[in-house]
Amino acid sequence: MSSEETHSKKEVIRKKMLEHQSEARIVRRIVLTISIVTLLVLIFIGGGGYLYIKSALEPVDKDSKVQKKVEIPIGSSVTGISEKLAESGIIKNAKVFKYYVKFKNEAGFMAGEYELSPSMEIPEIINRLKTGKVLQQAAFQLTIPEGKQLREIAQIMAKAVNKPEDEVFNQLNDRPFIQSLMAKYPDLLTTDILNPNIKYPLEGYLFPATYPFYKQNPTIEEMVVTMLDQSRKVITPYLAESSDEKITAHQLLTMSSLIEEEATEKADRKKISSVFYNRIEQGMPLQTDPTVLYAQGKHKERVLYEDLEVDSPYNTYKHKGLPPGPIANAGKDSLDAAVNPADTKHLYFLATAEGEVIFTNTLDEHNAAKAEHITNQ
Incomplete structure (x- = not known):
């Protein structure tokens, strides 16, 4: 191959390389341009969204002296409350208010007729609705x-x-x-x-x-x-706290009601709870007197042996496990005890005339305590 042909081929290769480099530079510029534009659009959208939400959470009119009456009906949902506040001109945007409430995990809004102003901050409005600072006194x-x-x-x-x-x-x-x-x-x-x-x-x-x-x-x-x-x-x-145990609302209220009905003022509700759970675990009937009285529809100071024969699914002397449902309402202490029972081996308890509750692990111990505190009364 002559030197001229060799030179010519080198020149062609050189031109092609230059063309490729030029094309690569153009592609890089296009990619860079698209990236910059995309970033600017995202910044614009994000910034615009932030400014929109920020504006929606600000007072409708921070200088307003107007006081408006707003009635929150009983049983209103967060959505209903948000729409009512927006319709009344107390907040700017119902949806933003609703999502703000959910994001902050706010709850416990109280029904009533409130006096609110367009100048109020969102946290102040929420606090007013939670504390029940209403215009009128309760009837x-x-x-x-x-x-x-x-x-x-x-x-x-x-x-x-x-x-x-x-x-x-x-x-x-x-x-x-x-x-x-x-x-x-x-x-x-x-x-x-x-x-x-x-x-x-x-x-x-x-x-x-x-x-x-x-x-x-x-x-x-x-x-x-x-x-x-x-x-x-x-x-x-409480249901969230006991999620590992997968207790249902019905089971929780049923167990809590048994604890509530058995507890005296001096009783350790968590120990009572432990007795019930221990008996269930061992396949023993709960044998709790309040369920017998509930089955009979009676209120008595003392349950007799004949009462224990009542034929009812609520009779926990005859049927193992929880009764079909709650036998009364229960307060927070009993709910807490139902979810957080004490760690004991107790299988029995009895209440003395003084209101003290004695817990025991065996039937012999229980009978001895019963002989001492109950039989001789």
């Missing part, structure tokens, strides 16, 4: 004590709104009414409450507390919804 307060059964709660409700007790009690057990509540509280009121062995579906589900009502004669549904809202608020953390 009355409904106090449901711990350890009350549904019929007793019906008496309290009936007296508060001047209705016949039977009318209230019948509605509390009305099947269509129960089903409407189940649709509203699917996480709380499950099909467990429709078990044919259940005496009263709402037994144990109306949380003991003092409830303010802002009109003189609320409906039975309004009162029940208020109590169920509180029940859901209180027991949800």
Whole structure:
């Protein structure tokens, strides 16, 4: 091959390399340009979104002196409250407020008529709704004590709104009414409450507390919804705490009700809880007297041997495990004990006349304690 041909080939190769380098530079420029544009768009969108949310969380009018009356109905959801506040001009954006509330894990908003201003900050509005700082005073307060059964709660409700007790009690057990509540509280009121062995579906589900009502004669549904809202608020953390055990709301309220009915003021509820769990683990019947009385529909100071023969699925002397459902409502102490029982080997307990509770591990120990503290009374 001549030197001219060799030179010519080298020149062609050199030109091709230069062309490739030029193309590579162009591609790099295009990629760089696209990357810069994409980054700028993302920054613009992100910055715009941030500014939008920031603006939506600011007061509607920080200089406003206007006070507006806003009524939050009983049983309102966060969505409903957000929309009501936006319609009233108290917040800028209902959706942003709702997601802010969920992000901050805020809950426990109280019904009532509030006096709010467009100048209020979001945290101040939330605090006002949580603490119940309302414009008007409550028309009355409904106090449901711990350890009350549904019929007793019906008496309290009936007296508060001047209705016949039977009318209230019948509605509390009305099947269509129960089903409407189940649709509203699917996480709380499950099909467990429709078990044919259940005496009263709402037994144990109306949380003991003092409830303010802002009109003189609320409906039975309004009162029940208020109590169920509180029940859901209180027991949800306990269900999350006991997630490893996979205890259901119905089981939790049932166990808590047994603890509530057995406990005296001086009793260690967590030890009582441990006795129940220990007996279940060993396949022993719970043999708790309050279930026998509940089966009979009676209130007695002392359970007799003849009472133990009552034929009922609630009779824990005859049937092992938990009864079909709660036998009363339970307070936070009993709920806590049901989720966090003491670590013991106790299988028995008995209450003395002084209210002390004696825990024992064996039947012989229990009988000895019973002979000393009960038989000779």
